[in-house]
Structures are given as structure tokens and as C-alpha cells.
Amino acid sequence: MKSGPDLRQYLRQESMPNVWCPGCGHGSVMAALTRAFDNLQLDLDQTVVVGGIGCASRMPFFLNTNGMHTTHGRALAFATGVKLASPDLNVITVMGDGDALSIGGNHLIHACRRNIDLTALILNNGIYGMTGGQLAPTTPQGFRSTTSSLGSIEVPFDAVDLALAAGATYVARTTTFDFEEIPALIETAIKHPGFALVEILSQCPTYFGRLNRLGDGRALLDYERDSTAPQEEITREQLVGRFSVGVFREEIRPEYTRRYAALLERARRDGNA
Amino acid sequence: MQQLMMGNEACALGAAAAGCNFFAGYPISPSSEIMEWMSRLLPVRGGVFVQMEDEIASIGAVIGASWTGAKAMTATSGPGFTLMQENIGYASMTETPCVIIDAQRVGPSTGMPTMPAQGDVIQARYGSHGDRAAIVLTASTVLDTYTMTVEAFNLSERYRQPVVLLLDAMLCHMRENVTVPDLEVIDRARPASLDGFEPFAGEEFLAFGDGARLIVTGLTHDEAGYQRASNGDTGERMMRRVLHRLERDAEVITHTRQESLEDATLVLIAYGITARAARSAVHKLRAEGVSAGLLELLTLWPFPERLIASVAQRAQTLLVPELNLGQVELLVRAAAGGTPVVALGRMDGSLLKPEEIVAKAHEALTNAEATI
Amino acid sequence: MPDERGDGSARWRKGQREAVGVRIAGRGGQGVMLSGYLLALAGMADALHVVQTQSYGPEARLGAAKSDVILSRDEVAYPEVSSPDIFLCLSQDAYSAYGTGVSESSLSILDSRVEGAPGAGSAIVVPLAATARDGGAPFATNIVGLGVLVAITALTSERSIREALTARIKPDSLPANLRAFDAGLALGAKAAADQLAGNGRPVFGRLRAG
Numbered sequence: 001m002k003s004g005p006d007l008r009q010y011l012r013q014e015s016m017p018n019v020w021c022p023g024c025g026h027g028s029v030m031a032a033l034t035r036a037f038d039n040l041q042l043d044l045d046q047t048v049v050v051g052g053i054g055c056a057s058r059m060p061f062f063l064n065t066n067g068m069h070t071t072h073g074r075a076l077a078f079a080t081g082v083k084l085a086s087p088d089l090n091v092i093t094v095m096g097d098g099d100a101l102s103i104g105g106n107h108l109i110h111a112c113r114r115n116i117d118l119t120a121l122i123l124n125n126g127i128y129g130m131t132g133g134q135l136a137p138t139t140p141q142g143f144r145s146t147t148s149s150l151g152s153i154e155v156p157f158d159a160v161d162l163a164l165a166a167g168a169t170y171v172a173r174t175t176t177f178d179f180e181e182i183p184a185l186i187e188t189a190i191k192h193p194g195f196a197l198v199e200i201l202s203q204c205p206t207y208f209g210r211l212n213r214l215g216d217g218r219a220l221l222d223y224e225r226d227s228t229a230p231q232e233e234i235t236r237e238q239l240v241g242r243f244s245v246g247v248f249r250e251e252i253r254p255e256y257t258r259r260y261a262a263l264l265e266r267a268r269r270d271g272n273a
Numbered sequence: 274m275q276q277l278m279m280g281n282e283a284c285a286l287g288a289a290a291a292g293c294n295f296f297a298g299y300p301i302s303p304s305s306e307i308m309e310w311m312s313r314l315l316p317v318r319g320g321v322f323v324q325m326e327d328e329i330a331s332i333g334a335v336i337g338a339s340w341t342g343a344k345a346m347t348a349t350s351g352p353g354f355t356l357m358q359e360n361i362g363y364a365s366m367t368e369t370p371c372v373i374i375d376a377q378r379v380g381p382s383t384g385m386p387t388m389p390a391q392g393d394v395i396q397a398r399y400g401s402h403g404d405r406a407a408i409v410l411t412a413s414t415v416l417d418t419y420t421m422t423v424e425a426f427n428l429s430e431r432y433r434q435p436v437v438l439l440l441d442a443m444l445c446h447m448r449e450n451v452t453v454p455d456l457e458v459i460d461r462a463r464p465a466s467l468d469g470f471e472p473f474a475g476e477e478f479l480a481f482g483d484g485a486r487l488i489v490t491g492l493t494h495d496e497a498g499y500q501r502a503s504n505g506d507t508g509e510r511m512m513r514r515v516l517h518r519l520e521r522d523a524e525v526i527t528h529t530r531q532e533s534l535e536d537a538t539l540v541l542i543a544y545g546i547t548a549r550a551a552r553s554a555v556h557k558l559r560a561e562g563v564s565a566g567l568l569e570l571l572t573l574w575p576f577p578e579r580l581i582a583s584v585a586q587r588a589q590t591l592l593v594p595e596l597n598l599g600q601v602e603l604l605v606r607a608a609a610g611g612t613p614v615v616a617l618g619r620m621d622g623s624l625l626k627p628e629e630i631v632a633k634a635h636e637a638l639t640n641a642e643a644t645i
Numbered sequence: 646m647p648d649e650r651g652d653g654s655a656r657w658r659k660g661q662r663e664a665v666g667v668r669i670a671g672r673g674g675q676g677v678m679l680s681g682y683l684l685a686l687a688g689m690a691d692a693l694h695v696v697q698t699q700s701y702g703p704e705a706r707l708g709a710a711k712s713d714v715i716l717s718r719d720e721v722a723y724p725e726v727s728s729p730d731i732f733l734c735l736s737q738d739a740y741s742a743y744g745t746g747v748s749e750s751s752l753s754i755l756d757s758r759v760e761g762a763p764g765a766g767s768a769i770v771v772p773l774a775a776t777a778r779d780g781g782a783p784f785a786t787n788i789v790g791l792g793v794l795v796a797i798t799a800l801t802s803e804r805s806i807r808e809a810l811t812a813r814i815k816p817d818s819l820p821a822n823l824r825a826f827d828a829g830l831a832l833g834a835k836a837a838a839d840q841l842a843g844n845g846r847p848v849f850g851r852l853r854a855g
Contacts, residue, residue, distance in 0.1 A: 012488075014499060048481050050337070061488060061500060066481045068340065069490035069500070070333065071363050077330035081337025081345070082481065084321050085295050089341065089482055107333075110326040260321065267316035277686050277695065303701065387701045447724055448682070448697040450689040546724070553722035627723050 010034035010044070015061045021129075023209075023217025025176035025202030026056055029123055030063070032182035033092075037065075039187055047090040050079040052104060054096035054130045056123035056202070073104030076111045079118050087117070087257040090190065097124040097138040101157045105137075112166035115194045116256035121186070122159050122197065125204035133207030140241045144211045158239075159199045160248050170196035171248040176203060177224040178245070185247070194255045201228065201243060278451045280418045280444040284374055285310030287422030288346050292458055293372070294320035295345035297334035299327050299353060302386040303442040304376035307348035328353035332360040332373065339364075339371045340489060342480035344426060344460075348374035350442075352383065354393060355400065362401030363491040364435040368473060368515065370461055372425045377441040377545075377596075379622045388622025389443035391545050391596040395603075397437045398574045406515040408432065408526060409574040411439040413548040415449040420456060421571065427459040428526060432518055433476055439573065441596070443546045443624060471496040473511065476518065519575050528571035529580065533559065537566025539634055540588040542581065542605050544570040546624060547594050553627035554594075558634055565634065573601070578608035585612040590637050592617060594625045613641060664717035665800060666726035669790065670743045671735030673710050676787035680733075681712025683791060683813060687805035688716040696721045709742035716800055731798060733790050734759060735773060754793055754833075756786070769797070769840045776828050784818075785825035792829015797837050803830065 011034065020026045037044070047065040051057030053072035060067030070078045075093040083091045100108050100122045111118060127145055128134040135145040135152055138159070142151040163171045170192040172185045182200060189196035203209065203220035214223050231244035278286070284307050288296070296311040298304075308324070315322040321338065325331040328349050335345040349357060354375040364371055377393045379385035393400075397409040408428050412421045421438055429436040464470045464477040472479055472487050474496040479485055488498035493508035501507040519526060530548075533555060534540065543551035548569040558565035568584055570577065585591055591609055593602040594617040602616040615637040619625060667684060671677040678699050685697035699712040713726040728748040734740045740759045747753055751766035756773040771793055777786040788810070795803055806826060814822050 012486075014497075015488075044486060045484060046482050061490070064486060066486050067488045067490075068337070068481075069488070069492065070336075071359055071491060074329060074333045074360065077325065077333030078337035080323070080325070080330070081295070081297060081334030081339075082341055083337075084323055084334070085338035085343040085345070086341035086482060106326050107330055110330070260323075264316055264319060268319070271317060275689055277682070277689050277697070442701075443698070443724065446698065446701050448685060448695070449721070450685075450695050549722045549724055556722070624723075624725055626725075626727060 005038050007031065007034040007038060010037050010064050012062055012064045018062050019058050020055060021206045023203065023205040023220075024055070025125065025204070025217070025220075026059070026123055028176045028179050029121065029182065029200050029202060030059055032179060033063070033121070033186055035183035036186040036190065039183060040190060042090060042190070046088065047092065048079075048082055050075045050082065050091065050093045052095050052099035054099045054128070055125075056094055056096035057099055059094040073099055073102070074107060075099065076104060076107040076118065076120065080111060080114075080116055083116055083118055083257060084260065087261070091117075092119040092121065092190065094121045094123065096129070097122060097126065097159070098128050098136050101159055101162070102137040109162065109166040112163050112168040112195050112197070114256040115167060115169055115253055117193055118195055119186070119189045119192075120195070120197045122199045123202045124159065124199055125202045125208055127204050127208040129204050129207055133211055142241070145207070146211065159197070160244075163197045164249055167195075168197045168249070169194035169253050170250050172197070173199040173201070173243065173245045173248070175201040175224040175228055175245060177221045188250070192250070193258075194253060275450045275452050277448050278415050278419075279306065279446060279448045280415050280440060281306035281376070281446065282310055283415045283419040283451060284348070284422050284438075284440065285314055286453070287419040288372070288426070289314045289318065290419075290453075290456065290458070291344065291423040291426035292460065293344045293346050293426060294318065295335065295338040295343035296321070296347065297323045297325050297331040297338070297345070298347050298349065299325055299331050301328070301350045301353045303378055303445045304348045304350045304374060304440075306445070307374060307376075311346075328356040329360060332357040332364070335371045336360060336364050336367070336369050339369045340481050342483070344370070344430070346372040346374065346426075348376065350376045350378050350386070351380045351393060354396065358396070358400040361435050361437075362403060362405060365401065365405040365407070365515075366491050367489050368433040369435065370429040370433050370478065371435050372422070372429055373435055373437045374422070375437055375439050376445045377439055379620055385622040387442055389441040389546055389596060389624060390620055390622070391439070391441060391547065392600070392620060393439060394573055394597065394600040397439055404512060406434055406512070406519050407574045408434055408436045408519065408572075409439060410436065410528070410572055411545045412444060412571065413545055413569065415444070415447060416451045417571070418444060419451065420454060423456045423458065424528070427457070430459050430461040431476070432522070433461065433478060434515065434519075439545065441546050472498050523575050526572055526575060527577045527580070529577060530567070530569040530571065532567040532569070534566040534568060534584060536564050537587070538589040539563060539565045539638060540568055540584055540591050541565065541630065541634075542568045542570065542591055542593050542601070543595070544573060544601065547596055550625050550627045550630055551594055554630035554634065557627060557631050563634065563638070570601075576604050576608075578604070581605055581608040582610060585609040588612055590615060590641050592630070592634055592637055594618070594630050594633070596620065596625065613637075663719060664715055664721065665730045665798075666728070667714045667716070667731045667733065667794070667800065668711055668726055668729035668743060668746065669714070669733045669735075669787070670709060670711040670739035671787065672738055673708060675735050676784070677710050677712045677735065677739075679813070680787040680791050681714050683806060683809040684714045684716075684794075684801065686809040686812070687801040688714070690805040690808060691801050693717060693801075694720050696724045698724065709736070709739040711739065711743055731794060731800070733794050735786050735790055737761075752797075754790065754797065756790075767841070769836045771832050771836045773829075776832055777825055780821075780824055780828050782821040782825050785822050788822050788825040789829035789832065792826040792831075793833035793836065796830045796833025797841075
């Protein structure tokens with residue numbers, strides 16, 4: 001095992017232990033996030049991590065940054081206020097798939113549309129974990145949850161497609177199986193001057209794995225491996241029940257807080273009202 | 274200098290005078306002109322104006338902005354106010370200073386979007402789930418709208434709570450001549466030192482980026498901000514702390530106007546736009562020789578129950594005219610002891626007319642005599 | 646001295662009325678909001694207390710619209726005009742919508758194209774739209790109406806209306822509006838002489854007093 005930096009400085013020891021079940025993927029994502037912090041040498045005093053409600057959204061408690069644990073689905077709305085009022089802060093939202101794509105779907109598409117300089121991590125485990133394993137807007141068709149015991153007939157959302165269509169300027173997807181890739185994707189997302197979305201497929205052995213007889217956390221990593229393929233190696237037709245991974249968009253477009261700063265400059269010059 | 278000013282304009286100008294530097298909102302009648310005014314006022318003052326995707330996002334952004342130290346406000350009306358309730362509870366739980374303007378219109382549901390009502394009184398206090406501290410103000414003139422907006426900011430900054438200002442469709446769109454007063458502006462207290470500072474222990478406020486790494490959560494939490502969601506004692510202790518803060522200073526927070534109460538046997542208790550008709554009714558009744566008086570409430574919560582109890586002791590009858598079917602009447606009844614309380618309510622989008630209040634007063638006095 | 650300003654309160658005190666409710670009604674787009682606003686602005690300049698309200702939303706954009714102004718020497722308690730003392734009506738549809746609101750003590754000032762059963766109270770009928778058109782400012786029917794209203798009632802000083810116009814109207818259309826106001830004053834003076842002489846209607850008489 002190679003020795004790396006001591007990442008414990010990025011964790012808030014007072015909040016430990018965390019709430020995640022044995023085998024849950026969210027801890028891996030948090031570990032990757034702390035690596036990204038370390039690589040970027042991020043000023044933790046000037047960083048705010050905003051979560052909604054759900055397993056993933058608990059992450060602000062465990063990070064040694066400023067943390068804001070808000071209401072279900074609304075992380076991006078709160079984060080938009082933080083960032084607009086104080087554009088120098090680094091603002092990172094951590095949401096689950098239900099948080100970001102169901103109850104908070106409206107805020108997600110509008111944050112994409114504004115291209116505001118937020119980093120949005122969506123930890124997608126395909127199920128509602130905190131409330132006990134109900135159907136999520138991401139649960140693949142045919143999969144079971146406590147509210148789809150005969151198999152889901154719903155068509156799941158694809159967060160990447162949604163973000164691309166809504167105007168996000170950095171869009172990537174990976175999995176906790178591909179752990180080593182996550183820090184670099186998050187680093188790029190944090191540095192990206194615009195709305196940056198990284199979806200990370202994460203495993204929920206307690207509900208998703210158990211209800212669908214896919215096994216424990218380790219087995220679910222194999223499921224992640226087998227149900228994903230690099231975007232260039234998979235056709236749209238092959239995407240049913242499967243996911244493409246990679247960086248789907250990275251481009252520079254005028255960012256919202258900078259556009260607002262330009263508007264302030266114009267208002268100051270014109271001085272009306 | 275006198276200005277001819279619309280209620281919504283007075284609200285926006287009051288906000289600007291109070292130092293508001295962040296506004297997030299979503300269009301809805303009859304509050305939209307407040308947002309339009311803020312969109313013009315804030316950029317030239319270096320503040321932030323943003324039109325959000327809905328009312329839930331608007332109050333969310335306001336709370337987020339407040340945690341960077343901004344003086345933040347949103348303005349809405351009934352349906353939007355209802356959507357905001359969960360996050361207003363969050364603001365209360367997290368002791369976040371912010372101001373919510375609710376321009377009341379007839380409900381429920383879409384109701385009568387451009388017609389005045391006073392149907393959001395109980396919602397303003399109890400609309401969010403759970404028990405919480407609450408400050409709710411109202412206004413009856415365009416000048417009031419200005420001064421109470423400043424007061425809403427002052428109280429929210431002073432007590433670290435969301436403050437709701439209830440207006441109504443009539444007042445919002447009404448113009449009156451106003452001489453803008455010069456008012457004191459209060460800003461939230463900052464901790465003298467970060468040494469041992471606990472962000473939820475007192476009234477001092479520390480913002481994101483100010484040198485500490487804060488945890489803010491809507492979960493039950495302790496003085497340091499750490500969640501104690503399984504610890505009932507902590508939750509009740511923390512909420513009682515805030516309630517105590519408001520009870521302690523109830524005299525300062527509670528604004529009323531009292532007219533001819535000294536010898537009044539019939540006391541009208543009114544607020545908002547209806548207080549104007551009530552004032553007119555008191556003048557008419559006095560002209561007829563009836564000892565009528567007016568208690569106008571400018572602060573609805575904390576509810577001035579002790580004041581009403583003492584007024585009730587001296588009066589024979591209390592009459593509560595309001596544009597709803599008995600929301601403040603209910604509270605007056607609870608405070609009035611044995612003194613009879615007569616309600617006069619409507620929710621048809623019309624104002625109560627002075628003549629209607631006078632007629633009800635006569636009816637009440639006749640009934641009172643009959644029961645003696 | 647109706648053209649002295651800043652004396653509204655004193656002038657009114659000599660008369661018997663403490664407050665007067667004016668309703669200006671017309672078709673959406675005829676500028677009833679503006680004329681109500683100007684009247685309120687002028688009343689304020691004359692040291693009166695004013696309350697101005699108006700139709701709002703879809704009502705103001707389509708069909709008939711109204712603007713109510715209360716001018717008072719004391720603070721205005723009740724802010725609505727239940728039944729107007731003065732009803733200035735610019736169009737037929739507005740007459741249909743709001744004409745029923747007048748009472749026996751009301752004075753109506755109606756555009757000559759308005760047809761229908763006369764409402765309660767007294768009325769004078771004047772060619773508001775035609776006067777505006779003949780003066781080359783067909784858009785200024787509302788301002789002609791304001792001129793007639795001030796000539797007949799002296800509710801505010803003429804000077805304060807002119808100042809309100811100057812403050813609120815864009816410079817390129819100000820001269821036309823000022824001419825429309827003057828035309829309205831002349832029209833009102835003549836109509837008062839022709840139609841109200843010896844009529845003895847109390848609203849008119851009292852408001853002229855002082």
C-alpha cells in the first residue's frame with residue numbers, strides 16, 4: 001500500500017462515525033473528495049459543502065469545511081444563494097439521486113441553465129436509502145425496491161443527459177468501482193468556471209443490493225463494472241439498464257456570477273434607479 | 274420631501290434603507306412590483322438580485338445568502354408563501370436572519386389573485402411543521418409598509434430569526450403620500466472572538482468564510498451546530514432558548530397603536546388594511562356617543578396577549594374585524610378572559626367598510642345589553 | 646384663488662367637505678391610471694392627503710379600467726372609494742362597468758359618446774375624446790378629462806396638475822398634453838356655465854366654495 005498524505009485533516013472527527021452502512025459506496029466518494037481537496041490544496045475556511053436530505057447529503061457533516069445540510073432537494077437553491085452572495089467561496093453540493101433528480105430536479109436544471117460556478121456531485125445508488133429502500137427516479141426498469149416489489153415499470157432519468165440538455169458546461173460520470181478516477185474528475189469539476197456535474201454511481205448493499213439479490217458491497221462493485229462502459233464503446237441502443245461513463249462535456253461559457261459582476265459594473269456606470 | 278408611493282414600492286425602498294443586499298424571488302400577484310423594484314434598486318447599490326425558478330428556491334437562496342452575511346429578503350403571496358413554509362422552518366431552526374414579505378390575497382389555492390385578504394395570519398405563525406419561534410409584522414398604510422420593512426430587517430438581525438411581514442393586495446397597490454423617515458438600522462452582532470465561539474449559543478452570528486468552519490443543519494443540533502437528531506432534550510432546549518429570546522423582549526418587538534382606549538367599553542382589535550376601516554368606525558361611533566376605542570396590532574406574533582387581556586378587563590365587548598373567517602379572533606378570544614368577543618370576517622376580496630363595522634358594533638352592544 | 650397652490654388644506658377647510666372621492670374610468674389604454682396618478686400627485690403638491698388605487702392585472706389590460714383618488718384635508722382612514730363624489734368617465738364600456746357606482750350626491754363628467762340611462766346624481770356631458778382629437782392629441786382624452794374635472798371642481802390647483810404633467814410626461818409629448826389640459830379647462834368652464842348654472846347641485850357648489 002502506497003503512503004499518501006494524511007487525509008484525516010479533511011474530515012471532521014467530531015462527527016464520526018459517519019451514518020453510512022457497511023459496504024456503502026458513499027464513503028469512497030468522500031475519500032475521493034478529500035484527495036481532490038488535498039491535490040487542490042483547497043482553503044477549507046473558504047469552502048462550503050451543501051447537501052440536501054438523504055444518505056449522500058449527510059456528507060457536509062463529515063468534512064472539515066463549512067457545511068450546510070439543507071432541505072430535501074434544495075441543496076442547489078441554497079448553494080446558489082451562497083455563491084451569488086459570496087462568489088469567492090468554493091461551493092460544492094453533494095446530493096443523492098432522489099435529492100437531485102426527483103424532488104430537486106427543477107433546481108438542477110436551472111442551476112445548469114444559469115451555468116453558475118457550483119460543483120454538483122450526484123451520488124447515484126438507484127434507490128432511496130435513508131427512508132428504507134423505495135423506488136428512485138434512477139432505479140433501472142425491472143429492478144425491485146420496497147415500493148416496486150414486482151419490478152419497476154418506470155423509465156429512469158439519466159442525470160448526464162439531463163445536465164447536457166439543460167446547459168451544464170462540465171458533465172462527467174464514473175462509478176465507485178473506478179475509484180481511482182474520481183479525485184481527478186472532482187478536481188476538474190471544482191476548478192471548472194461554471195456549473196460542473198459529476199455523477200458517481202455508488203453502491204447501496206443494504207437496499208439496492210439486497211432487494212435485487214445482487215449481493216454485498218463488493219458484489220455491487222462488480223455490478224457497476226458490468227453495467228457501465230466508456231461512452232465511446234457503447235451505443236445508445238445498448239444503454240438500456242446500462243450507463244456510459246467518462247467526461248461528456250467540458251467547455252467554457254460565460255459563468256453566472258461573472259455575468260452578474262459585469263451587470264453590477266454596468267449598473268454602477270449607468271447609475272440609474 | 275413628500276413622495277406619492279405605492280405600497281410595494283415603499284416595501285422595496287424600506288428594504289434598501291434597511292441595508293438589504295440580496296433579493297431572490299419569483300413573480301406572483303400582488304407582490305411582483307416589490308421584486309421589480311428590487312431588481313432596479315440592488316444592482317446600483319452593489320447588491321444581488323436573482324429571479325429564481327420557484328418560491329422554494331427563492332427562500333433557499335435567501336437563507337444561503339444570509340449565511341454569507343447578506344441581509345436577504347424575498348417577497349411572495351399566498352401560494353408562494355405556502356411553498357416556502359418548509360424552508361422558513363429551516364431558517365427558524367438554523368437561526369438565520371431573513372425577511373419574507375407575504376402580500377396576502379384571497380385563498381385557498383389560487384383564489385382571487387389580485388384581491389386583498391388577511392388569511393395568512395395563522396400560516397405565518399404555524400405554517401411550518403413543528404413548534405418554533407416566530408416574528409410576524411403587518412402594516413396598514415404605505416408609510417407603515419416602509420417602516421415595518423425596516424423593522425422586519427432590524428428584528429431579524431437582532432434576534433436571528435426569519436421575520437414575516439404580512440401585507441395585502443390593497444396596500445401593495447395603493448398609493449399614498451409619504452415622507453420617508455430616517456430610521457435606525459440594526460445589523461447582526463458578530464462574535465467578539467472566535468475563541469470558544471459556539472455558532473448557535475447566542476445572538477452573535479458568524480458567516481461562512483469568516484474564519485471558522487461552520488455546520489448548519491435543519492436537524493436538531495446543539496450549540497456547536499452538531500446534529501443531535503436522536504436527542505430530544507437538545508432540540509427542546511435549543512428551541513426554548515430562541516422562544517425565550519423573543520419573550521424576554523416582547524415589549525420591544527410588539528408594536529401597537531391605541532386610540533381612545535381609556536374609557537372604551539367597545540374595543541375594536543384590528544390590524545393591516547382593516548385597521549383603517551376600524552379607525553373610521555371608531556370615529557363614527559364616538560360621534561354617535563358610543564365609547565369605542567381601537568387597538569391596532571402592528572406585530573401579530575409574538576401575539577400581545579397580555580395587552581389584550583388588560584384591554585379586555587376594562588372593556589365590555591371586543592370586536593375583531595378581519596379579512597378572514599376568524600384567525601385573530603381566535604387568539605383574541607383566548608386572551609380575553611370572560612369578555613365577549615365578536616367576530617366580523619369576510620373572505621370575498623372586498624374590504625370591510627366602516628359602516629359594516631359600525632353596524633356590527635351596534636349589534637354587539639345590543640346583544641351585550643340583552644344578556645346583562 | 647384656485648390657482649394658488651399649497652393651500653389645499655386651508656382652502657378646503659373653508660368649505661364643508663373633508664374628503665372627496667374621485668373615480669376616473671375608461672377603456673384599457675386610455676390612460677386612466679395616469680390621470681388618477683396625476684390627480685393624486687397634484688393633490689399632494691396642494692398639501693392634501695391622497696390615496697390612489699386602481700384596477701390591476703387582467704382587468705387593467707383588457708376592457709374597462711378605473712383609478713380612484715381620495716383627496717382629503719386629513720389623513721385618509723378608509724382607503725376605498727365606495728361611491729364616488731366625482732365620476733369622470735371616458736368610455737362606454739367603463740360607464741357600463743362603473744356607472745352603477747354613482748349615488749344621488751355624485752357628479753358625473755361623461756364623454757359625449759357615452760350613451761345610456763343617466764345614473765344617479767347630476768351629470769355633465771362633454772366631448773372629451775373629440776376635443777383631444779381636434780387638438781391633435783387623440784391619445785390625451787384622459788388629460789382633457791382632467792382639465793374638465795379641475796375646471797368644474799377646483800379639487801386641485803391647475804398649477805399642480807401642470808407640474809405633475811411636467812414631472813411625469815416625456816418631454817416630446819408634454820406640449821400636446823399641456824394643450825389638452827388647457828383645452829379641458831376651457832371645455833369644463835363652458836360646460837359648467839351651460840349645464841350646471843343654477844342647478845344648485847351640492848357637490849359642485851361646495852367644491853367651488855372657497
